[in-house]
Amino acid sequence: MKYVIGIDLGTSAVKVLLVNQQGVVCSEVSKSYPLIQEKSGYSEQNPEEWVEKTVLALKELVDSFKGPVENIEGISFSGQMHGLVLLDENHVVLRNAILWNDVRTTKQCHEIYQRVGEKQLVEVAKNPALEGFTLPKILWVKENEPTNYEKAAIFLLPKDYLRFRLTGKMHSEYSDAAGTLLLNVSKKQWSSEICEAVGVKFQLCPPLVESHEFVGNILAEISEKTGLAENTKVFAGGADNACGAIGSGILEDGKTLCSIGTSGVVLSYEESKDREFEGKVHYFNHGKENAFYTMGVTLAAGYSLSWFKDTFTNNEDFTSMLQGIEDVPVGANGLLFTPYLAGERTPHADSLIRGSFIGMDASHQKIDFVRAVIEGITFSLNQSIEIFRKSGKHIDTIVSIGGGAKNDTWLQIQADIFNAKIQKLSSEQGPGIGAAMLAAYGCGWYSSLSECASEFSQVVKTYEPIESNVEKYKELYSLYKRVYKQTAELTKSLSAFRK
Numbered sequence: 001m002k003y004v005i006g007i008d009l010g011t012s013a014v015k016v017l018l019v020n021q022q023g024v025v026c027s028e029v030s031k032s033y034p035l036i037q038e039k040s041g042y043s044e045q046n047p048e049e050w051v052e053k054t055v056l057a058l059k060e061l062v063d064s065f066k067g068p069v070e071n072i073e074g075i076s077f078s079g080q081m082h083g084l085v086l087l088d089e090n091h092v093v094l095r096n097a098i099l100w101n102d103v104r105t106t107k108q109c110h111e112i113y114q115r116v117g118e119k120q121l122v123e124v125a126k127n128p129a130l131e132g133f134t135l136p137k138i139l140w141v142k143e144n145e146p147t148n149y150e151k152a153a154i155f156l157l158p159k160d161y162l163r164f165r166l167t168g169k170m171h172s173e174y175s176d177a178a179g180t181l182l183l184n185v186s187k188k189q190w191s192s193e194i195c196e197a198v199g200v201k202f203q204l205c206p207p208l209v210e211s212h213e214f215v216g217n218i219l220a221e222i223s224e225k226t227g228l229a230e231n232t233k234v235f236a237g238g239a240d241n242a243c244g245a246i247g248s249g250i251l252e253d254g255k256t257l258c259s260i261g262t263s264g265v266v267l268s269y270e271e272s273k274d275r276e277f278e279g280k281v282h283y284f285n286h287g288k289e290n291a292f293y294t295m296g297v298t299l300a301a302g303y304s305l306s307w308f309k310d311t312f313t314n315n316e317d318f319t320s321m322l323q324g325i326e327d328v329p330v331g332a333n334g335l336l337f338t339p340y341l342a343g344e345r346t347p348h349a350d351s352l353i354r355g356s357f358i359g360m361d362a363s364h365q366k367i368d369f370v371r372a373v374i375e376g377i378t379f380s381l382n383q384s385i386e387i388f389r390k391s392g393k394h395i396d397t398i399v400s401i402g403g404g405a406k407n408d409t410w411l412q413i414q415a416d417i418f419n420a421k422i423q424k425l426s427s428e429q430g431p432g433i434g435a436a437m438l439a440a441y442g443c444g445w446y447s448s449l450s451e452c453a454s455e456f457s458q459v460v461k462t463y464e465p466i467e468s469n470v471e472k473y474k475e476l477y478s479l480y481k482r483v484y485k486q487t488a489e490l491t492k493s494l495s496a497f498r499k
């Protein structure tokens with residue numbers, strides 16, 4: 001039996017999956033790392049930690065593997081998107097990576113609009129200038145850390161840096177490059193026009209390949225540290241949301257995905273590169289060749305729940321903290337939560353908005369707050385679904401993945417708030433499975449990603465919307481939507497008091 005490894009470089013942890021030729025996850029290892037948050041709105045990680053934790057995870061996986069290690073034929077990657085890793089001419093990292101959920105770059109976003117023009121930007125890069133994307137981060141470094149910018153010879157995205165450290169080869173691929181704002185999304189080329197307009201050195205952009213493309217073998221040093229065979233083939237991989245889509249079989253029109261990791265996304269497959277969403281949702285290249293996807297993003301989805309856990313419980317784990325949420329009625333006994341802990345992207349591109357609990361009552365207990373957080377995250381994701389439905393998409397079934405898909409009650413809440421059937425897969429690790437599928441397809445095990453998906457991606461349970469809950473949630477959702485407007489000015493005024 002042959003195997004492949006999918007490495008998902010997430011925001012909370014790296015997750016490494018060993019998958020066999022029948023698509024069965026034979027083992028998985030996860031190693032977490034922290035966010036570095038020096039100031040409100042800042043979010044960084046040390047790239048060295050990604051490499052160390054991945055090597056440790058691979059070693060653990062290989063140590064427990066019973067069989068000839070040469071049978072592990074290929075590896076591929078899925079990674080948190082948009083993060084900026086700047087390297088000097090000797091390929092040494094110049095500063096911590098600035099991550100997708102870092103919103104310090106509002107000024108740079110305005111500059112991009114001024115210099116490129118909003119219409120031109122959306123025409124070429126297909127997306128608006130959002131704080132989380134890579135280009136505003138490069139401009140922030142240029143303005144605030146000119147020495148680092150001067151020394152910079154190339155930039156890489158998080159999983160591309162990890163792959164470089166495992167292979168010694170430097171590439172980007174289209175699905176992640178699309179999240180930089182520097183890619184001409186339909187032409188699949190770095191945009192020299194955008195680089196010129198904003199004054200970014202074009203040579204900073206790495207060579208581009210397809211997600212399933214073979215890029216090299218692992219380095220001897222990595223083979224020694226992990227126990228993997230030196231001839232293990234490495235394939236480029238994709239952005240975590242593109243890989244989540246591949247791993248969930250979102251490979252044709254009409255398919256929709258909800259992924260609740262640190263962020264939360266609602267994603268829809270697009271065959272065409274010419275649909276008009278006026279920048280309301282993200283429009284990126286898929287990990288499937290010449291396909292696209294659109295998506296709405298809640299910045300602090302799973303992060304809101306982990307923030308609540310870390311702040312208000314005594315080292316509880318998610319399973320025990322969520323115990324009993326099924327007994328709290330719809331609406332958390334009159335408590336509403338908005339998940340704007342780090343600003344928001346969809347539908348309110350606003351880096352200054354912050355979250356709130358509305359309706360706190362002396363009778364509320366911790367479990368009401370937990371349910372309110374989960375409902376608030378799901379209402380926020382429903383705003384992306386609403387945009388898609390208004391654009392004419394028919395959404396009656398949604399595949400749900402990510403850490404949030406581990407909890408049955410939350411999956412039922414998704415069915416009730418989205419008013420759609422929710423499908424749970426055999427593994428909630430969609431991005432890691434997608435990465436493994438890119439390796440399997442790259443190794444030539446299947447003639448297409450769709451053929452591979454029919455083997456690797458199995459629906460194990462479907463949650464049907466419960467009519468009486470759907471009605472109650474419709475009412476609560478319209479209240480939820482009013483909270484943004486009513487708190488935007490207030491929370492903005494508080495920004496002067498933040499760290």
Ligand SMILES: Nc1ncnc2c1ncn2[C@@H]1O[C@H](COP(=O)(O)OP(=O)(O)O)[C@@H](O)[C@H]1O
Binds near residue numbers: 010260262402405
């Ligand atoms: N047992 C659980 N039940 C519900 N949600 C969970 C559970 N375990 C983790 N989560 C949620 O999943 C999130 C992590 O999801 P994951 O997909 O691993 O994220 P990432 O890819 O960003 O590292 C956590 O922040 C938490 O909100």
Ligand SMILES: O=C(CO)[C@@H](O)[C@H](O)COP(=O)(O)O
Binds near residue numbers: 012079297
């Ligand atoms: O910024 C985005 C998408 O545009 C995020 O979805 C990141 O890609 C991080 O993903 P997770 O770690 O939450 O999976």
